[in-house]
Amino acid sequence: MTHAQDLPERADGWQGVASDLASDQRAFKTASWGKAMMWIFLLSDTFIFSCFLLSYMTVRMSTVVPWPNPSEVFSLHVAGTTFPLLLIAIMTFVLISSSGTMALAVNYGYRRDRKTTAILLLITAALGATFVGMQAFEWTKLIMEGARPWSNPWGAEQFGAAFFMITGFHGTHVTFGVIFLLIVAWRVWFGHFDVGKRGFFTDRRGQYETVEIVGLYWHFVDLVWVFIFAFFYLW
Amino acid sequence: MQHGTVHAQTAAATTHAEGQQHPLKLYLVIWGWLFVLSACSYFVDFFHVQGYLRWSLILIFMMLKAGLIVAIFMHMAWERLALVYAIIIPPVLVLVFVAIMAIEANYTELTRGFFFASGS
Numbered sequence: 001m002t003h004a005q006d007l008p009e010r011a012d013g014w015q016g017v018a019s020d021l022a023s024d025q026r027a028f029k030t031a032s033w034g035k036a037m038m039w040i041f042l043l044s045d046t047f048i049f050s051c052f053l054l055s056y057m058t059v060r061m062s063t064v065v066p067w068p069n070p071s072e073v074f075s076l077h078v079a080g081t082t083f084p085l086l087l088i089a090i091m092t093f094v095l096i097s098s099s100g101t102m103a104l105a106v107n108y109g110y111r112r113d114r115k116t117t118a119i120l121l122l123i124t125a126a127l128g129a130t131f132v133g134m135q136a137f138e139w140t141k142l143i144m145e146g147a148r149p150w151s152n153p154w155g156a157e158q159f160g161a162a163f164f165m166i167t168g169f170h171g172t173h174v175t176f177g178v179i180f181l182l183i184v185a186w187r188v189w190f191g192h193f194d195v196g197k198r199g200f201f202t203d204r205r206g207q208y209e210t211v212e213i214v215g216l217y218w219h220f221v222d223l224v225w226v227f228i229f230a231f232f233y234l235w
Numbered sequence: 236m237q238h239g240t241v242h243a244q245t246a247a248a249t250t251h252a253e254g255q256q257h258p259l260k261l262y263l264v265i266w267g268w269l270f271v272l273s274a275c276s277y278f279v280d281f282f283h284v285q286g287y288l289r290w291s292l293i294l295i296f297m298m299l300k301a302g303l304i305v306a307i308f309m310h311m312a313w314e315r316l317a318l319v320y321a322i323i324i325p326p327v328l329v330l331v332f333v334a335i336m337a338i339e340a341n342y343t344e345l346t347r348g349f350f351f352a353s354g355s
């Protein structure tokens with residue numbers, strides 16, 4: 001492969017977009033194929049979640065029955081006081097925290113700090129697992145109170161369908177993310193990326209960029225939650 | 236990929252194929268801001284802000300958080316424009332879909348109101 005210093009200067013701005021895409025080589029000059037493919041996967045996943053949120057918007061706008069007030073439905077009673085959306089707020093902070101530890105893990109990975117990277121990845125995975133646990137608690141609470149995908153005690157029936165579909169899909173993404181994180185943490189801890197050991201699943205030699213790529217996925221999961229939090233819980 | 240040459244170049248202003256290396260402080264500052272913005276979103280609900288102010292605050296905090304995550308944590312700010320546009324523009328076009336479905340939903344609500352009111 002050509003060394004970076006041998007390459008001619010590349011144009012920036014629109015000129016750069018046009019020449020990169022028309023260059024009959026790889027279009028994404030600075031992103032490796034792994035990173036580019038993760039971004040493209042995330043784009044497709046964006047469309048999936050967009051469709052869920054759009055369907056939710058459509059049913060909420062078109063129903064003539066009042067929509068349940070999420071502020072009350074998701075409130076928690078703690079020490080005699082009712083806090084609106086308390087559990088959801090804690091879940092949001094847990095996920096933001098995990099995004100921060102993930103960003104640090106990527107940084108330490110590129111410094112070749114094996115132990116710190118692995119520990120940060122494990123913390124990220126633990127926070128993700130905590131999030132899923134809290135979501136399971138939330139689902140249990142709502143189901144006990146009578147929420148179903150087809151009916152609920154608080155208002156428009158479409159509420160349950162939208163809630164279980166959107167949060168369920170997001171929770172599944174978090175769960176898979178935790179599994180990926182554990183695999184990458186394991187590979188980092190045992191130095192697989194330092195010696196170029198082949199992975200058992202893809203049979204490819206990993207690099208520390210793998211940490212950044214799994215990080216892209218993890219930040220995306222956090223990103224989706226930002227939109228769910230805004231549109232489903234706060235709106 | 237030749238690791239030696241790529242990583243021998245220390246964090247230059249430009250990006251290369253591997254190794255998005257930025258100072259730790261940047262991540263910590265962004266992390267702090269994400270906490271602040273999340274708290275702000277929560278307080279919108281906690282203090283029962285209503286109406287257009289509520290919706291605009293929710294959207295502003297949401298976009299700021301999403302922007303910080305994508306730009307800094309996902310390193311989009313340092314990617315080439317070709318990748319940035321390929322990934323960012325398609326989701327923006329979803330707004331057209333939003334507009335179509337909003338019109339559709341309004342029409343459905345109108346007809347439901349009309350038929351349910353006259354039918355019963």
